[in-house]
Every structure is written in C-alpha cells, then in structure tokens.
Amino acid sequence: MIPVLNASGCLDALTAPDVARTLDAYVTKTVTPLPREGNPPPRIAETDVGMLNSIGLANPGIDAFLGEHLPRLAGLGIPIWVSAGGFSAADYAHVCSLLDTRAEVDTIELNLSCPNVDAPEEDALAIVAAARAATVKPLYAKLSPALPNLPGTAAAVAAAGADGLTLVNTLRGLALDPATLRPRLAAGIGGLSGPALRPVALAAVYACARAVDLPIVGVGGVACGRDALELVAAGASAVAVGTALFADPGVPGRIRAELAVLRGRVPDPGV
Amino acid sequence: MRRERRRVERADDVGPYRLLRLERDGLDAGEPGQFFMLEAPGRLLPRPLSVCLATPAELAFLIDPVGPGTRPLAALAPGDAIHLLGPLGRGFRLDVERPLLVGGGIGIAPLPYLSARLGGPPALLGFRTAGHAEAAALLPGAEVVIDPVLVTDALPSGHDVLACGPEPMLRALTAIYPDAQLAWEAPMACGYGACYGCAVELDGRLQRLCIEGPVVAARRVTGASTMRAGR
Numbered sequence: 001m002i003p004v005l006n007a008s009g010c011l012d013a014l015t016a017p018d019v020a021r022t023l024d025a026y027v028t029k030t031v032t033p034l035p036r037e038g039n040p041p042p043r044i045a046e047t048d049v050g051m052l053n054s055i056g057l058a059n060p061g062i063d064a065f066l067g068e069h070l071p072r073l074a075g076l077g078i079p080i081w082v083s084a085g086g087f088s089a090a091d092y093a094h095v096c097s098l099l100d101t102r103a104e105v106d107t108i109e110l111n112l113s114c115p116n117v118d119a120p121e122e123d124a125l126a127i128v129a130a131a132r133a134a135t136v137k138p139l140y141a142k143l144s145p146a147l148p149n150l151p152g153t154a155a156a157v158a159a160a161g162a163d164g165l166t167l168v169n170t171l172r173g174l175a176l177d178p179a180t181l182r183p184r185l186a187a188g189i190g191g192l193s194g195p196a197l198r199p200v201a202l203a204a205v206y207a208c209a210r211a212v213d214l215p216i217v218g219v220g221g222v223a224c225g226r227d228a229l230e231l232v233a234a235g236a237s238a239v240a241v242g243t244a245l246f247a248d249p250g251v252p253g254r255i256r257a258e259l260a261v262l263r264g265r266v267p268d269p270g271v
Numbered sequence: 272m273r274r275e276r277r278r279v280e281r282a283d284d285v286g287p288y289r290l291l292r293l294e295r296d297g298l299d300a301g302e303p304g305q306f307f308m309l310e311a312p313g314r315l316l317p318r319p320l321s322v323c324l325a326t327p328a329e330l331a332f333l334i335d336p337v338g339p340g341t342r343p344l345a346a347l348a349p350g351d352a353i354h355l356l357g358p359l360g361r362g363f364r365l366d367v368e369r370p371l372l373v374g375g376g377i378g379i380a381p382l383p384y385l386s387a388r389l390g391g392p393p394a395l396l397g398f399r400t401a402g403h404a405e406a407a408a409l410l411p412g413a414e415v416v417i418d419p420v421l422v423t424d425a426l427p428s429g430h431d432v433l434a435c436g437p438e439p440m441l442r443a444l445t446a447i448y449p450d451a452q453l454a455w456e457a458p459m460a461c462g463y464g465a466c467y468g469c470a471v472e473l474d475g476r477l478q479r480l481c482i483e484g485p486v487v488a489a490r491r492v493t494g495a496s497t498m499r500a501g502r
C-alpha cells in the first residue's frame with residue numbers, strides 16, 4: 001500500500017475534514033513563528049499545463065496554530081504532519097522546539113524551499129541541524145528542485161539528521177496577461193505546480209533515491225494512480241497530492257482505487 | 272465534498288452570454304449567490320459560476336465567454352458531460368424586508384434564481400450595450416439601463432440591496448447602501464478553502480472569498496481595487 005498524503009498548502013483540513021480523512025496523513029500549510037497574511041492578490045494563475053501561486057506562506061503563526069488549530073486537527077483521527085517554515089535557522093529551531101512538546105504532531109516537514117518568500121541566509125544543512133537539535137520528532141526536509149546539486153544537498157541534510165525527504169516544492173515561473181503583457185500575479189513571479197512539474201519531481205526523486213538511504217515523499221503533478229506508481233518506481237515510498245486536489249477533492253480515493261487496479265498488471269516497484 | 276458529473280441538457284445564447292443547462296438529477300442547488308466549480312474542458316482548474324436558475328429538472332449557469340476556461344464551457348453541447356463541485360460559499364441572506372436586486376453585465380447571473388426565491392422583487396439591471404441587455408430577458412419585469420446611464424443613476428431609496436456586478440458598480444453601491452449584500456469575484460483554484468488563492472481584504476485583513484463569500488456585506492470590504500467583480 002502506497003501512502004497518499006496531501007501536499008503542504010493544498011488542503012485546509014478544518015474547512016474540508018471529509019477530504020482530509022481520505023488521506024494517510026494530513027500535512028499542514030507551512031507554519032512560521034509569526035502570523036502572515038501572505039502576498040497581495042491576485043496570487044494564483046492557471047497556465048497551460050500547470051498553475052502559478054504566490055500565496056506567500058499565509059498562516060496564523062505558531063502560537064495560534066498550537067492553541068487553536070492543532071487541537072482541532074488532532075480530532076481528525078489521522079497522523080498530522082506539520083510543515084515548519086521561517087527566515088533563519090533560529091526560526092525553524094523555535095517552531096520545532098514548540099512542536100516537539102505536542103503529542104498531536106506525528107512528523108515535522110521542514111519547508112526549505114518556498115519560492116515566494118526571501119530564502120533564509122543559512123543553507124539547508126544548517127537549518128536541518130538546528131531543527132534536529134530542537135526536536136526528537138521525525139524530520140522531513142522538503143527541498144527545491146532548483147537546487148544546483150540536489151542529490152548533494154540530500155546527502156548533506158541526511159548527515160545533519162533528517163529522517164526523510166519531501167521532493168519537490170514548486171519551481172519559479174511567470175505568467176503574463178495576454179492583453180497587457182504584465183504579470184498576472186501581484187507578486188510577479190510565483191511557484192509552478194501541477195502536470196508541468198511531474199517530470200521534474202520524478203527526476204528529483206530518482207536522483208536522490210540513489211544518493212541517500214532515506215524514505216522519500218514524492219510530490220509534483222500527481223493526479224492519478226499511474227503518476228503515484230511512477231514516483232514510487234523512481235524511489236519514493238509515499239506520494240503527496242497538491243494541485244490535483246483543487247480540481248477534484250476525491251483524488252486521493254481515486255488514486256488508491258487506480259493503484260489497486262494497476263497492481264499485478266505492472267512490475268512491482270518494490271514497496 | 273464530492274465532485275459530481277452531469278450531462279448538458281441544453282445550451283442557449285442569451286445576448287452575448289451562454290445559458291448552460293445541466294441535468295439536475297438530485298443535485299443540491301444551494302442558496303442564491305452560492306456557486307459551483309465547473310470543470311473547464313481541456314483546462315487544469317475548474318471555474319466558479321453562480322447558480323442562475325434551478326428547476327426540479329435542471330441547474331443552469333450563465334456564462335460570459337471571456338477566457339480559456341469560460342470559452343470551452345460556453346461551447347459545450349447537449350449530451351456532453353462535465354464534473355462540478357458545489358454548492359459552495361455563502362449566498363445571499365433572504366430575510367430582507369424590501370429587497371431590490373441590482374445587476375451589472377454578467378452580474379445578472381445569480382439574480383434569476385435569487386428573484387425566484389424572493390418571489391419576484393423589483394430589479395434594476397445595467398448593461399454596456401443593447402446587445403448585452405438581451406440578457407435582461409432572464410429577469411422579466413426588471414428595469415434596464417444602458418451605458419452611459421448607470422444603475423446608480425436610477426437607484427430608488429429605502430431598499431435592501433442585493434447586487435452582483437463589476438467592481439466600480441459595487442463600490443458605488445457601497446457608498447450609497449453600506450448594508451447592501453454584494454456578490455464579489457476573485458480568482459479561484461478550488462472554491463472550497465484549500466488553496467488560499469481567492470484572498471480578498473475583508474474587515475481589514477486578507478480572507479478567503481470562497482469561504483467568507485462570495486456574498487458579503489458591503490461595509491466588510493475594506494480592500495483596495497485588487498478584487499475583481501463581474502464584468
């Protein structure tokens with residue numbers, strides 16, 4: 001059985017609890033130390049084979065998250081993965097140390113790759129090391145496919161104490177209004193997700209699975225059972241669905257049903 | 272939260288717009304002002320459309336074919352089938368004493384269903400051209416004005432205004448009727464609170480229009496002109 005998760009930022013379990021309950025684990029939108037409204041609108045735009053978003057990590061901040069959101073998320077009855085973000089290694093360590101004390105949290109995913117906010121000064125290795133020192137919870141490092149040496153970074157975060165990888169986050173993209181030739185997003189550039197990202201995710205998972213011995217959550221353009229199976233064949237041990245949830249909240253169940261049909265008809269990818 | 276699939280029963284031209292009539296087959300039409308996300312053939316993301324008419328047999332949507340999503344929707348033919356998700360969002364409150372429906376352009380879309388539920392209250396519609404004004408046939412008895420006359424030029428006083436239309440119209444109505452119920456637009460990827468793409472400034476902070484609206488009290492809208500409203 002291939003676990004099916006949601007991609008961070010692509011489902012609000014509190015407004016759609018029935019959808020969250022169809023997942024093997026629920027991943028929260030990235031939580032930062034302080035509340036954030038996110039970028040000004042418009043902040044989504046469809047492109048030919050994907051979509052751009054410049055949400056900009058809108059979230060209630062770690063204190064409100066722990067006080068108001070987490071207790072309600074725990075009521076869903078599925079494992080809760082919290083995506084942690086920040087603007088310095090100390091931010092990540094702060095968020096992780098608070099999450100560490102909460103039994104409702106199953107796993108922490110470090111968002112080291114948001115294309116819509118300024119990146120922290122420190123590199124992924126320093127952030128993972130700081131987070132590792134702050135928590136004993138399982139730590140997944142979510143990396144950008146745009147890193148110049150992705151397998152090298154994967155090996156470095158593994159050495160710094162990551163327990164798993166989430167691959168991939170979005171790639172930077174730009175869409176222009178056909179009439180004005182000005183950016184369609186208020187922020188200008190956004191993160192590209194959806195079908196356009198699927199070969200990128202496959203390549204990232206394939207390369208990292210050969211570089212490190214860590215479980216990998218494959219993310220990027222997954223919309224059907226065959227997409228999930230391909231990521232697993234490339235080296236993932238679980239998959240997460242993002243953009244496909246927007247068009248069809250029933251996609252996790254459909255992926256499972258399609259995987260059941262595929263089983264036995266294609267070579268076992270070895271999970 | 273489940274997507275359904277429905278057949279197109281009929282599709283009719285209404286002025287420059289297209290009335291897409293889907294078999295209802297048990298679908299909950301929701302309250303007037305609520306919307307559905309309709310699969311846009313060939314596109315990645317569905318598009319939000321207001322319920323225009325609800326009969327026991329049909330659910331109808333009025334479409335202004337303005338872009339890559341609405342054009343293939345307007346080109347659907349009887350027998351085609353599409354997925355749809357809904358009803359979504361918060362619609363109009365119907366507990367009003369002296370309702371007046373106000374529509375501008377494609378903003379007429381939610382008004383026929385609203386009118387039916389309120390027992391045919393007075394209505395005022397504004398259009399850019401006489402061609403666009405052919406859509407007024409969907410709301411028999413409505414008073415119609417055409418540019419350069421604006422709905423605000425013809426607006427009576429002492430009513431509970433329920434309106435949908437372009438942003439300048441909604442802003443002008445807000446100044447006159449701060450308690451009006453206004454149906455707004457924002458780009459939406461999901462329609463059910465998942466993407467945070469539809470953020471608009473309400474009560475001084477960015478909130479999801481698909482959850483808080485699309486119908487909101489005029490005075491709650493505090494944002495500048497980043498919000499988009501029915502053309």
Ligand SMILES: Cc1cc2nc3c(=O)[nH]c(=O)nc-3n(C[C@H](O)[C@H](O)[C@H](O)COP(=O)(O)OP(=O)(O)OC[C@H]3O[C@@H](n4cnc5c(N)ncnc54)[C@H](O)[C@@H]3O)c2cc1C
Pocket residue numbers: 042177178179306318319320321322332333334335336337338339340341342377380381455456457458459485499
């Ligand atoms: C709740 C809700 C209910 C709606 N109900 C209806 C309805 O009943 N009938 C109907 O016809 N439409 C309705 N709309 C609008 C409709 O959803 C959009 O027109 C549609 O999504 C446009 O998609 P598209 O791909 O065809 O065009 P797009 O390419 O998305 O846009 C069409 C045009 O609008 C311009 N545009 C796009 N984004 C912006 C922006 N942020 N600011 C200014 N201009 C922009 C584009 O340049 C283009 O010219 C509703 C919208 C919402 C949110």
Ligand SMILES: Cc1cc2nc3c(=O)[nH]c(=O)nc-3n(C[C@H](O)[C@H](O)[C@H](O)COP(=O)(O)O)c2cc1C
Pocket residue numbers: 007008009010029030053055057083111114142168169170192193194195197219220221222240241242243244466467468
């Ligand atoms: C609207 C939107 C919001 C997102 N927000 C986050 C986020 O808060 N944190 C994060 O790590 N990734 C975020 N992502 C990236 C997704 O988790 C995922 O990595 C990416 O979209 C690729 O998967 P997909 O093609 O299935 O959407 C977001 C993506 C979208 C489309």
Ligand code: FES
Pocket residue numbers: 458459460461462463464465466467468469470479480481482
């Ligand atoms: S349209 Fe996705 S959150 Fe409102």
